[in-house]
Amino acid sequence: MLKIDIEKCIGCGECEEVCSFGAISVVDDKARVDEGSCTLCGTCVDTCPEGALSIEKEGGEELDLSSWKGVWVVSEIKNGLFSPVTFELLGKARELADDRDVPLTAILMGYGVRDKAEELISRGADRVIVVDSERLSNFIDDAYARVLAHLAKEEMPEIIIAGATATGRAFIPQVATILETGLTADCTGLEIDEESGQLLQTRPAFGGNLMATIICDTRRPQMATVRPHVLKALEPDTSRKGEIVNFEPPFELLESRIKVIESVTKEQEGPGLTDAEIVVTAGRGLEKKENLKLVEELARCLEGAVGATRAITDAGWIAHSHQVGQTGVTVAPKLYVACGVSGAIQHLVGMQGSEIIVAINKDKDAPIFDVATYGIVGDVKEILPILSKKICKERGLD
């Protein structure tokens, strides 16, 4: 429970302000907690200038954590190619492993994937464990989960990270449950405490209004899924050397009642949103669905992808797959053009990593300008046709 040291409490009310659950009130210059509302999230503990607040954890079992060593990255292959997030994870994991002075292992699961192992080494892995089986040719949640959990029990890594993709978010929670350890979803940042080996896992909370750093200090491995496009991959270095280990999984790990009847990969028209170097995003400032074509035209001239805010996808102007932001996709292109986007925090967390951000908005106080490189205060409906025309001309397009 949340304990308040009445001696230390000065009644400043900062805890009351930061509590998102309305669980703290200052009465007679002392903080009081309503245990019915308190969720023990810990935000107030960090906020208190006097250190008067603490959360007591009773008699949790302390395990010996020192026997868990090494950093693991779970790779992901789609249509014979690694997902970009795999290389991004390896880039960060390389740093973590160096900080801890431990090896970095990549896990490669699938069918006919053995010859891909070298590529993981060129991107930073010291060692690759290959699990190649016909039964892993399609993604099957429980089979993948059991194989990974089995390996983790055998080898005892201290950290396992995977992409926060549809497959990663489906089977990694199963692995964490089998291993009875903590898992942080959809992280946007990872750092390590070199001494303790504690992984500081940062993720947006409350729709991105708050960033929370999560730790798992009593159990191992420490596990996290990480959003694509937030970490930086290393350039491939084919001179890197590493060890490749094959693991033949016993049949019982691969058994599943789930049968994949069909697996369909969609042909993409134009560059995919998450991989595009240029993204042009439509916001509510366009006012009417008919005006969406102004954004599509600019995207065509720039040979970029079309993004949209949640308001636009919710209104059905364009498919949800185009949504950029906390509940959509994260993008980090070279150029991001926000057209009539006000810049709700949920949107900003999904595009702030872009190299150059151009914002066009009528309201000069719109939060989108806080993240912009270049701002144009004006009506998107007027600016966009001029911009498209000039860019097309510049690039020799029609």
Added chain:
Amino acid sequence: MPENKVMNIVVCIKQVPDAESVKWDHKTGTLIRDGVKSVINPFDYHAIEAALTLKDELGAKVTAITMGPPQAEEAIREAMSMGVDEGVVVSDRAFAGSDTLATTYTLSKAIKRLGEVHAVFCGKQAIDGDTAQVGPGLAVRLGIPCVTYVSEMEVIDGGRGLRLKRMREDGFDVVEVDFPVLVTTLSTLNTPRVPSLKAKMRARKAKIPVWGASDIGADEKRIGLNGSPTKVHSTYIPKFEAKREFLEGSPEDQVDALITRLKEAGVI
């Protein structure tokens, strides 16, 4: 499905702050609490509808289960007004501070108390935590397969199992699985039904049991804060600092200035 046996379906729901009514003060990074309502997590309506669709087709008893404060009873009543037969609130001070690992343990203990279960439905994620971890973790604890992000569902072999379309970023899989199974639902799966007057009346009068830690036989080391390996280390308000340059002049001038800069940067 064996004959002469009632099919048991469980739907897991969560009460969350209504995203529409939640406002943030970005200067201080605090939630403006006035008038914040609690609602059923939006994705969970689709889980409820999926359970009811299955009930309509195969005949079944549908039980809604929620873990939360006692007032989460409201969520159960709302689910019952849509046609869910029974509901349980899993609530105990000892559950406070649960992360997803402790939550899946607690929910699994409660579901096991309901007896043999043939299908469990969960929304793909809750909009307050956005973890999407409880569904898959719960399936492990119940020892049943889990199919996530489902956008189409069809009963196969006269009720032996389900054919499910599961979405990925770049496409989809169609899978078949026999009962028992746990499914997490996307909003594209179905359109949740409107409560009927009759069901509303019944829901209002229904007695909703509240199960605490001892009722479900939970191990105190595995629930609440004690059973939660993850904890919040620190929090901060995201700050966005850009060396922003406003481009001045007429729309033509602004566009020209922008093009000059983009050319200099080598992006066009």
